Amino acid sequence: MKEEFNIISNLIEENTRVLDVGCGNGDLMKFLQENKTKDIRGLEISKEKVQNCLSKGLTVIEGNAESDLKQFPKSSFDYVILSQTLQAFLNPELVINELLKVGKKVIVTIPNFGYWRVRLQLLFKGTMPVTENLPHEWYNTPNLHMCTIKDFYNFCSSKNIKIFKSIALKKSRISEINKSNLNYKNLDSHLGIFLIES
Amino acid sequence: MNKNIDAKKIIISNPLKLDCGKEINNFPIAYETYGELNSEKSNAILVFHALTGDQYVSGKNPITNKDGWWSYVVGENKPIDTNKFFVICANVIGGCMGSYGPSTINESTGKQIGTDFPIITINDMVNAQYELIKYLEIEKLFAVVGGSMGGMQVLQFVANFPDKAKLAIPIACTSSHSAQNxxxxxxxxxxxxxxxxxxxxxxxxxxxxxxxxxxxxxxxxxxxxxxxxxxxxxxxxxxxxxxxxxxxxxxxxxxxxxxxxxxxxxxxxxxxxxxxxxTRAMDYFDLSKQYKGNLSDAFKETKTKFFVISFTSDWLYPTSENREIVIALNSIGADVGFVEIESDKGHDSFLLDVPSFLKTLGDYINSTYKVINERRI
CATH class of the missing domain: 1.10.1740.110 (Rna Polymerase Sigma Factor; Chain: A)
Incomplete structure (x- = not known):
């Protein structure tokens, strides 16, 4: 978690305006508030988590990214962050489009379903993968649309979404993703982090 | 009802032009305060009361001998802790707890004003209470807070005085009174x-x-x-x-x-x-109409931080109406937090012992106070 926060923080310029979509208990918001910018908001669907965030004095709105991002004006944030949440939406494509409208730049992080540990479970055990990063069983997972680093990379090219930076994370090892190492990074990383713009 | 109310009050000598066109002056505003104003005058919270509330937010209400109407929220070691904050609450004009209202005695006739009293609005109430803040010489309030009609006053206050409160917490309210209401x-x-x-x-x-x-x-x-x-x-x-x-x-x-x-x-x-x-003042309340149909314009000038709260079972001021306030604020990039609290207690939830409400409100106010003070240092 800490590594992901560091990478996200490094992608953000100081004193910019940030929205964390699906901000959970506000850990990333707190981290960025301490390290990068005071001007940070959150959007979260769970009442309990929203209350947690508000209790910490974080500015968070209870709402659903699929319907409530519309209320923010175009380009009203310098960065919009979607950390490990894309796979939980009914319509991830719509959410990405909304994010790209609201944010000048968007940071998306993806739990990589193409990671070899994940692939092996399906290949050898024949069961839906359960890993440290994807701890749910198939019957209780909030994840509706799992994708791989490669899927997201291809999605961006097909939708003409500019990728400014793409970073792969394996445990605490950080590396850049590019066209030539895509297949390898897709196999060997548990998390993909993308900085994109429409 | 014509009680002689021995309330703390000031007489406002500045003429106040009401929305109905009439002007009033030398009128009383009854109020109560709790806690101490600190030397920087940075810990003042103005609480607005709802339809049947009064200035007796906390402690014993001397008229009814019951607990103040917001005793769950305001008091020592309560979410709005009077060990820390200086809490002010005034009886609205039109009210009957010592502020200028229809039961005020007209000195020239010796009789109650009755329905000769002018029609007042939420805007008039807020403008009158602003005179009290001036009288108390508070340049900037830490927060304005209120539920129901109190929440409407919070919205109107920030619209009228965009730089007079750091934090605004409208609870279970609306920006425009619905047909049902x-x-x-x-x-x-x-x-x-x-x-x-x-x-x-x-x-x-x-x-x-x-x-x-x-x-x-x-x-x-x-x-x-x-x-x-x-x-x-x-x-x-x-x-x-x-x-x-x-x-x-x-x-x-x-x-x-x-x-x-x-x-x-x-x-x-x-x-x-x-x-x-x-009730008439509430019915006339339509903040967006005051700004030619664009509610966002009411808050365009403000840097005030907002925290909007609604309750799941409140059908009088439902979440959807509270959300409209949030949407209007978001659309101008204002600093706004929002949560809908789970409760079966209906609109009255904001007055009652609803633990998740009390905790969230208290924690939010305290951590925001801390953050704002740290920034100042």
Whole structure:
């Protein structure tokens, strides 16, 4: 978690305006508030988590990214962050489009379903993968649309979404993703982090 | 109701131009304060009361001898901790707890003003209370807070005085009174005016009181403050002090007895004309109309931080109406947090012991106070 926060923080310029979509208990918001910018908001669907965030004095709105991002004006944030949440939406494509409208730049992080540990479970055990990063069983997972680093990379090219930076994370090892190492990074990383713009 | 209220009050000498066109001056504002103002004057919170509230937010209300109306929220070691904050609450104009209202005695006639009192609005109430803040020499409030009609005043306050509060917390309210709410208020007013003792509003001249009408108004309103589930769980079809139906019109059911009681205690503490005037002010409230239909424009000038709160079972000021405020604020990039609190207690949730509400509100106010103070240092 800490590594992901560091990478996200490094992608953000100081004193910019940030929205964390699906901000959970506000850990990333707190981290960025301490390290990068005071001007940070959150959007979260769970009442309990929203209350947690508000209790910490974080500015968070209870709402659903699929319907409530519309209320923010175009380009009203310098960065919009979607950390490990894309796979939980009914319509991830719509959410990405909304994010790209609201944010000048968007940071998306993806739990990589193409990671070899994940692939092996399906290949050898024949069961839906359960890993440290994807701890749910198939019957209780909030994840509706799992994708791989490669899927997201291809999605961006097909939708003409500019990728400014793409970073792969394996445990605490950080590396850049590019066209030539895509297949390898897709196999060997548990998390993909993308900085994109429409 | 013509109690001699020995309330703390100031006389506002500045003329105040009301929305109805009339001007008032040398009028009283009754208020109460709790806690101490710190030397930087940075810990003041102005609380706005709802329709039937008063300035007695916390402690014992000297008129009713009951706990102040927001005792769960304001007091020592409460979410708004009076060990830390200086809390101010004023009786709204139009009210009957010492501020200028229809039961104020007109000195030239020696009689109550009655329905000669001008129609007032939420805007007028807020402008009058601003005079109190000036009198207390508070340059900038830490927060303005209120539920229901108090929340409307919060919104109006920030719209009128965009740089006078660091934090605004409107709770269970709306930016424009809905048809349903106007309808319920009209029902209450008609009940009062249909009482033969109302005498066109000059009942005190005849030593009368339209108690029956006012009680009915309160009973009807009280239903709207609760939720269907809450009522069903608390009362169901339980009978009142009897084993079987009496085949008459006495209060067979507990809910009937409860409402009758609520009506009867209300008339002892509230003035019928005040009820007419204040409900009218609520009905006239339409902040977006004040800004030519664009609610966002009401907040365009402000740097105030907002925290909007609604309750799941509140059907009088439902979450959707509270959300409209959030949407308007978001659309201008204002700093706004929002949560809908889970509660079966209906609109009254903001007045009651709803732990997740009290905790979230208290934690938010305290951590925001800390953050704002740290920034200043």
């Amino acid at each position: 106007i309808a319920f208020n009209e029902l209450g007013r008609q009940a009062i005016m249909a009482d033969s003792k109302w005498e066109n509003g000059f009942y005190s001249n005849y030593k009368l009181n339209p108690d029956k009408g006012l009680a009915v108004a309160r009973m009807a309103a009280h239903i709207t403050y609760l939720s269907e589930k809450g009522l069903q769980e608390k009362f169901g079809r339980k009978l009142q002090d009897r084993d079987s139906l009496r085949y008459g019109f006495e209060a067979d059911f507990q809910i009937e007895s409860y409402l009758r009681y609520q009506g009867s205690v209300f008339v002892d503490r509230f003035d019928a004309n005040s009820y007419l005037y204040i």
